[in-house]
Amino acid sequence: MSQQTPSGARDRAAVGVFTPKAAILFVAVGTGLFMYFRHEKQKLLEQKQKELESRQYGRAHVGGPFSLMTHKGEPFTDKDLLGKWTLLYFGFTNCPDICPAELDKMTTIVDKIESTYGPIVQPVFLSVDPARDSPCQIAKYLTDFHPRFVGLTGSYEDVKATCKAYRVYFSTPPGTKPGDDYLVDHSIFVYLMDPEGQFVEAFGQVTTVEEVLGRFEKELREWAKEKGRKV
Amino acid sequence: MGWFGWSSSSKSTNEDPPLRQDRQKCWETRDAYFACLDRVGVVKAGDEGKQCAVENAAYNENCARSWIDYFNKRRVIAEQQKGLLAAANTQAQDAKRTS
Numbered sequence: 001m002s003q004q005t006p007s008g009a010r011d012r013a014a015v016g017v018f019t020p021k022a023a024i025l026f027v028a029v030g031t032g033l034f035m036y037f038r039h040e041k042q043k044l045l046e047q048k049q050k051e052l053e054s055r056q057y058g059r060a061h062v063g064g065p066f067s068l069m070t071h072k073g074e075p076f077t078d079k080d081l082l083g084k085w086t087l088l089y090f091g092f093t094n095c096p097d098i099c100p101a102e103l104d105k106m107t108t109i110v111d112k113i114e115s116t117y118g119p120i121v122q123p124v125f126l127s128v129d130p131a132r133d134s135p136c137q138i139a140k141y142l143t144d145f146h147p148r149f150v151g152l153t154g155s156y157e158d159v160k161a162t163c164k165a166y167r168v169y170f171s172t173p174p175g176t177k178p179g180d181d182y183l184v185d186h187s188i189f190v191y192l193m194d195p196e197g198q199f200v201e202a203f204g205q206v207t208t209v210e211e212v213l214g215r216f217e218k219e220l221r222e223w224a225k226e227k228g229r230k231v
Numbered sequence: 232m233g234w235f236g237w238s239s240s241s242k243s244t245n246e247d248p249p250l251r252q253d254r255q256k257c258w259e260t261r262d263a264y265f266a267c268l269d270r271v272g273v274v275k276a277g278d279e280g281k282q283c284a285v286e287n288a289a290y291n292e293n294c295a296r297s298w299i300d301y302f303n304k305r306r307v308i309a310e311q312q313k314g315l316l317a318a319a320n321t322q323a324q325d326a327k328r329t330s
């Protein structure tokens with residue numbers, strides 16, 4: 001905010017926006033946002049953290065071994081992700097609007113990739129609410145989305161460990177019972193993993209279908225050039 | 232009449248997750264209720280007194296309590312943000328005029 005610059009007058013005008021009243025309101029609103037939209041805030045934080053980590057340590061640090069169960073009640077581990085590209089989302093079936101919107105987006109993306117390249121991408125929904133999301137419940141939920149979706153759930157410990165490996169944050173309100181009505185606060189990313197199970201990218205809520213497709217096709221081209229195959 | 236089986240009653244024999252038509256119905260009744268709140272100039276759900284009772288009943292009928300709380304809070308925050316933006320704009324305009 002330098003007065004010496006020709007734009008000094010404009011700078012003063014900008015400072016004038018923050019009267020004490022506006023400042024208090026700003027803080028109040030900020031607190032409200034923090035309380036109820038940690039969902040979004042966490043998303044940004046994790047995005048930053050992810051960018052930092054991928055620059056510092058490379059891709060290998062997102063993801064890892066896990067052992068869960070599919071929506072059909074079959075065992076499923078990280079090994080089952082190999083040999084296909086994976087689009088992975090962490091959410092819960094009682095999510096009011098963000099999860100279903102993201103799963104719709106994934107369905108569109110997978111359909112588009114499939115129509116060009118065949119079924120080379122596996123969509124996966126991993127529940128961060130294992131207490132309520134039984135395989136049966138997830139199976140019913142997934143009927144709204146891509147037919148090739150694999151739903152995953154497991155014990156709280158196994159889910160927690162998987163989320164940790166994928167750097168996904170989630171928080172269930174304390175003292176809830178399986179039949180209770182509650183929401184789970186969680187980070188909102190669609191992860192793209194390559195056919196060797198290596199992390200490629202995490203897409204936030206604001207990323208469009210076209211942007212995800214563009215990123216995927218770029219990665220696919222590089223992969224195909226290097227490996228001589230698409231998966 | 233419950234929502235997904237666990238709304239008001241403690242017994243949860245019905246394990247069904249919310250499906251697309253359930254969500255749609257909930258969002259529609261929410262939008263109708265919020266439109267009514269807009270009409271009567273109320274931001275915070277519950278401050279409308281006896282107004283919007285029909286819309287509120289439909290909203291409560293079609294959405295889980297946790298969703299209602301979430302949507303209502305989000306409405307308040309969105310309105311605060313709008314108000315803040317408007318106030319900032321007005322002040323920026325005033326500042327521009329006087330400078």
Ligand SMILES: [Cu+2]
Nearest residue numbers: 091095098099
């Ligand atoms: Cu969600």
